[in-house]
Amino acid sequence: MEHAAAAVHGAGEDDHVASFERARLAMWLFLASEIMMFGAFIAAYVVLWMSAPTQLKDGPETAFSKHHLSWKIACFNTAVLILSSYTMVKSVQAISKGLRSKCEDYMIATAALGTLFLGVKMYEYSLKFADGIGPDTNVFYGCYFLMTGFHGIHVLIGVILLIWCAFYVKRFDQHRYAHVENLALYWHFVDLVWIFLFPIVYLLH
Amino acid sequence: MSAEDHSKTYVGVLAALAVGTLLTVLISLVDMGHWGNIAVGLLIATIKASLVVMFFMHLKYEQRWWAGLVLFPLLLVMIIIGSNLADTGLNGKNRDGDLLSEPLPVIPHAGKAGPQAAHH
Numbered sequence: 001m002e003h004a005a006a007a008v009h010g011a012g013e014d015d016h017v018a019s020f021e022r023a024r025l026a027m028w029l030f031l032a033s034e035i036m037m038f039g040a041f042i043a044a045y046v047v048l049w050m051s052a053p054t055q056l057k058d059g060p061e062t063a064f065s066k067h068h069l070s071w072k073i074a075c076f077n078t079a080v081l082i083l084s085s086y087t088m089v090k091s092v093q094a095i096s097k098g099l100r101s102k103c104e105d106y107m108i109a110t111a112a113l114g115t116l117f118l119g120v121k122m123y124e125y126s127l128k129f130a131d132g133i134g135p136d137t138n139v140f141y142g143c144y145f146l147m148t149g150f151h152g153i154h155v156l157i158g159v160i161l162l163i164w165c166a167f168y169v170k171r172f173d174q175h176r177y178a179h180v181e182n183l184a185l186y187w188h189f190v191d192l193v194w195i196f197l198f199p200i201v202y203l204l205h
Numbered sequence: 206m207s208a209e210d211h212s213k214t215y216v217g218v219l220a221a222l223a224v225g226t227l228l229t230v231l232i233s234l235v236d237m238g239h240w241g242n243i244a245v246g247l248l249i250a251t252i253k254a255s256l257v258v259m260f261f262m263h264l265k266y267e268q269r270w271w272a273g274l275v276l277f278p279l280l281l282v283m284i285i286i287g288s289n290l291a292d293t294g295l296n297g298k299n300r301d302g303d304l305l306s307e308p309l310p311v312i313p314h315a316g317k318a319g320p321q322a323a324h325h
Contacts, residue, residue, distance in 0.1 A: 024267070025271070028271055028274045028275075029274060031274070031275075032274045032275070032277070032278045033278075035275065035278040035279065035282070036278045036281060036282070039278060039279065039281070039282030039285070040282070040285065043282055043285040043286045043289070046286055047286065047289045047290075050290070071230070071233075075226065075230055078226050079223070079226065082219065082222045082223065082226065083219070085219075085222075085257060085261055086215060086218075086219045086261075088261075089215050089261045090215065093210075093211065093212070093215070184261075184262075185262055188257050188258075188261045188262045189262075191257060191261075192254050192257050192258065195222075195250050195253045195254050195257070196247075196250050196254065198226075198229070198250075199229050199233070199246040199247065199249070199250050200246075200247075200250075203229065203230065203233040203246060204233070204242060204243050204246050205239075205242075
């Protein structure tokens with residue numbers, strides 16, 4: 001009887017490990033489609049950038065002029081997102097050891113950093129709008145608002161999911177934390193996209 | 206997935222990402238030519254992204270073929286960019302160097318665009 005119970009328990013563990021792996025694989029497939037989406041934006045940006053006139057007849061400004069952009073604000077936001085990736089991975093590490101409270105703390109810290117990122121982004125947008133700059137200003141700003149806007153929406157979704165996950169942290173333990181792991185994968189992906197957007201949009205000319 | 210304690214690895218990756226970000230900004234201050242700055246900037250970004258994917262996203266500890274889920278879409282993106290490059294060489298001008306269309310409305314210059322601009 002004990003052997004039978006142990007066998008059933010063992011089979012249950014195997015099923016659980018397999019379903020955890022399937023959940024992660026599904027998340028990676030979703031992220032592959034996300035890579036294609038942001039990849040298409042970046043491809044459009046590169047092609048438009050290389051197609052833009054290098055000189056215009058009536059002045060130094062070009063259709064791809066980046067004036068008014070603040071790389072310092074973007075650099076601060078990069079640091080915020082990198083730090084949030086660290087707190088997220090620590091959250092996963094905590095729950096993998098069964099430390100729910102620590103996991104929750106790191107998750108809330110990640111959500112707070114994500115909110116800070118969004119706040120700074122809103123401030124940056126407000127500076128642009130105050131200067132009369134919008135998506136229709138030139139080709140560059142069309143791409144800028146498209147790429148950073150979509151990225152911002154992803155951050156917002158991530159923050160909402162983090163708060164939801166922190167609220168339900170009691171449901172997870174060291175054996176069952178696929179939600180936390182997948183949320184972490186999503187959050188790191190959002191960080192990844194910004195790692196490329198920062199130099200491409202703000203620094204390279 | 207590994208049950209090992211990766212705390213030191215995570216701190217190391219965080220430090221590497223911070224240094225990489227600092228390097229990206231510093232290198233944009235140095236004039237290495239148009240393509241030189243772009244190549245180095247993208248190289249650093251790729252190294253940073255690889256660290257995040259391998260260690261924070263634990264791809265290093267997953268089955269090897271899962272890496273294809275990242276590399277295959279990247280290959281498709283490269284094909285999209287590569288297949289459009291032939292259209293971009295003239296920078297919006299015809300072969301005589303004249304603009305193909307009237308310039309778009311311009312915005313008044315009011316500030317520096319970035320560290321590279323500040324340098325010049």
